[in-house]
Structure formats: structure tokens, C-alpha cells
Amino acid sequence: MSPALDIERIKKDFPILRREIDGKRLVYLDSASSSQKPESVLEAIEHCYRTYYANIHRGVYTIAEEATRAFEAARARVATFINAPNARELVFVRNATEAINLVAYSWARSNLREGDVVVLSHMEHHANVVPWHMLAAERGIELRWIPLTADYRLDLDGLDALLDGASLLAVSAMSNVLGTINDIRFLADAAHAHDALILVDACQYVPHVATDVQAWDADFVAFSSHKMLGPSGIGALWARESLLDAMPPFLGGGEMINDVRLDGFTTNELPWKFEAGTPAIAEAVGFGAAVDYLERLGMDVVRDHEMRLTRYMLDALGARFPDTLTVYGPLDISMRGGAVSFLFDGIHAHDVSQVLDGDGVCVRAGHHCAKPLMRQLGVPATTRASAYVYNDEDDVDVLVESLARAERFFTG
């Protein structure tokens, strides 16, 4: 087993964790929604704005060259982080949602016709549902759904039938509600055996588990900076170079062109062909710094830490609320990430999180942008606690005590 993370030291790297809410220590357990930022990321962004900020790929002056170098260096670091074969395949976008929409608009609209099939799963986030609904309404494509097993995994018994004649399998690598980790290599092999491509929503996975898009044999991979210690407003689409080459541009404008004439335009090389307009420059630099921070910790160590902490959380919830609390997600730690969704009998998730807020505990309550999944589970909402590198057993203990207070308050 890898060495344990020094959480006490890590907590000091995150200035926001020094904040108090009504005199109570901030206990941040909503990283599956968005993560907090370490000093090194904040410094990288500020350093960019204070010392070398300028538009990129344009000016010939010193700071413009420095900004361009920093932006492209960040791209290279993010590409390496997911073991992309080369940085040309790493397109900066606003977030994973935009990455998936880019594929839906560019690749899907130039390749899919009426009756073509896209396969999704019941555990997808709305970001990987609604773009396909929109395409179905516009093009008449058929959507098929991989159902769930009773223990919150993808039910793969009917996978071959679902993939028969399909053009794309679009699936999450880790559920933002259940925490379930899906076997992407297996799914990619199955999709490819049916001549379908695979798009991986890796938004919850990349921040928490060492990611290798080549080992996955994936075709498209989407993820966001803000969930992995980086700033909001930037994310990435990785795709095979041959696919990106053949795809038409998504947004038109500056930067994405090679030449523009009165009668038309030619596109820039990869990846800039997909990056119209001035991008999020300082955010890209911050994204690179976030990847550096995670690599210094070591993603295997991060994963070990989260497995230990998630085990601790599941055990603590089970021990304290054996009869009144239901966890929605796998209990086998090797098959799940750190997002733990749960519900008290007869107490709504919103009411629970209201009590928790009074104790400085930040969790998410609601449908987690996964309403099809919530319907499958038969609940309107769950409370979700999700841990990251800056959380420890103390945080979980505060959560459990606060939950006990919520239960007393409402069942009185």
C-alpha cells in the first residue's frame, strides 16, 4: 500500500479550509460537485495576471510569448496526466459539459443520421443525457439505455444487444451519485466489437483515479478542471487525432482558422481548430498547476486515501444509523469512488443538508443532475457527501454527529 497522505499538511494548502461558518470549522464534503483550490493554483493564476498576461498565439512581444508558452505547457501537462499520446489531441473547453456537447455537435451531427443509435446508461449525468436528447429531437437518432443491477452497477447482460448497430456508447467512468466505477476498457472493447465509438464522461474519475486514455482504448474523454483542484471555466476534451482531424469545427471565430476569405475559411491545426476565440488563459495555467499538485501527491496515493476514507465513512454511517439510513451505491470500495449518496427514512435530503449547514458541513442535496437515475432509485433527492485529498476522518466524524442532530431534529 502506498504511504498515507499527510492530510494535516494538505489542509494547510487550501486557504478556504481556514474559514469558519458561524464559529464552526468549514467541513467541505462536496468535492464531487466542485473542489477547493490549493495555494499553488491560486498563485499560478495570480502570477499569470500579475507578470505575463497577454493574449496568446498573437503578439510578438515578450509577455505574449510567455503567456502562449504557459498556456501550451499547461495543455501538455494535462495531456500527460491522462496519458494522451500527444497534446494535439487535448482540446481546452469550458467544462466536461461543453466537451460532450462538442462531440454531439461536431462528430455526431456530421456522422449520425435518422435511426442511428447512441447507447447511454441509467447512471448518466444530465450533461451526458440532454445533448443526446437534443440530437434525437433534431435528427431522429435512437437512444438506448444500459440499466442498473440491484447493487448499483451497470447491468451488462444485454450489452451486446444494446450495442448491435450502435454508432456510439457514451458512458460515465464514475457515477456522480452512486460512486460506481465502470470498467471502461471492457465497455470500449464491447463498443469497438460492434464498430461503435466510446465517449467517456470522466469528470468524476480523472480527479480521483490515475487515468490512462490509451489503456482505456477510449475515443472521446471529457473532464473538468474545477473538480480536480483547478479553476472553473476550463475543462478538456481528449479524442483520437484521426477523429478530431475528420471532425468539422464546433464554434467559428478567431484562433480556429488557418485562413479566412470573403468566400470561406480553412481551419487551423489541432487542437486550435476547436478553440475559437480567446480562451481561458489564466484558468489553463491554473489547470496545469492543479495537475502538478495532484502529481506531487501521486494519484495512486490519492486513490488509496479516498478508498480508506470512503470505507471509514460507509462504516461510520452504517454503525451510527443501522436502521434509518440507506446508502445508494456499491459498498465494495474497490468498485466505487468517494461520492456517498444516502437518505434517512422519512427525512428529505434538503432538510438534512440544512441542519448540516448549521454545523459548517457542506454536502450536496438534490437530484445531482441525474434525474433519470433518481427515478430508477425511486427517490426525489439524496444527500451526497464526497471526500477528496483535503478530507480526513475528523471531517467524517463531524458529518456523522451533524447527521445525528438532523435525525433527532426531524424525528424528534
Add this chain to the structure above:
Amino acid sequence: MPGLEDLYREIILDHYRSPRNRGELPVPPAHKVEGFNPLCGDEVVLYVDIDPASGTVRDLKIAGQGCSISQASTSMMSAAVKGKSIAEARRLIRAFKALMSIHESKLEGESDGSDLAADLEGVRLGDLEALQGVVKFPVRIKCATLGWNTLQQALDESEDTSQ
């Protein structure tokens, strides 16, 4: 920060634990209308039976699920409007939304402050005033108004179909 007691008054918890008028009504004659809070997934299903002769809300039943605030508010609403005329029900809706609208009206641009006093004037909200504490928790205002907006939709639709 306002305390939990500001939000969860005893009468609210009472309606949450023992909701009034739970159930369904045959459609037709009742109108069935669903209301959603897209932020949290809460869902209110109202069955509203209107007597066209007298123009009154003859019966009203509530299904769906949600948090204590949305459920209690809808339960209290059902007790307040059952047996009342449609005009009275609409007045209550306006008054309750005025009570909640210190934040919401600004967001939706529905009305300015001067209308609020007029909407509240002469309307007895009674127990419903217990929900006033919700205003201190802006995120929860949508929970409190969900059932009322759904009732408004039901009244609008029933008028449309009867015309």
C-alpha cells in the same frame, strides 16, 4: 445566521409529519397538475376538483414527494383553500407569494414592493405566516412556493378548459 427554529416552526413540522389531504382524486372531474422544482427534484402533484356551479374548490388532494418545507407549505395551502371560492384561492395565492416574494419578485421581475402590501392587505394567512421564516433562507423559497405555483396552474388550466 438565522437558526433552524426560524425555518422549521413547530406547525411546519406538524404538517410535514402529518400532511393534510394526501391522496388522489378521479380525473376527470378533477384536474391533475404536476409541479417540479428543477433545482432539487421535488415534485408536487395536485388533484383539484372545482365545482363549476358555485366556482369553489370542492376538493383537493396532494401526491408527490419533497422536503419538509415544500410538503408542509402544500399541506397548509390545501387546508387554506379547500371549500373556498376560486377568487379567494387566487387571493390567497397572491398573498402567500407576496409573503415569499421579498427575494423572488426581484428575481422574476413580477412585481415591485408597492404591490406586495396590496396583495397582503386584508388577507388572513393564519398558520401560513409560520412559513415567513423561509424568506431568511433564500434557497428554500422555491420549496415553499412550489405547491402554490402548482395550484395557480391548476386554476388557470381548469378555467381554460371550462371556457
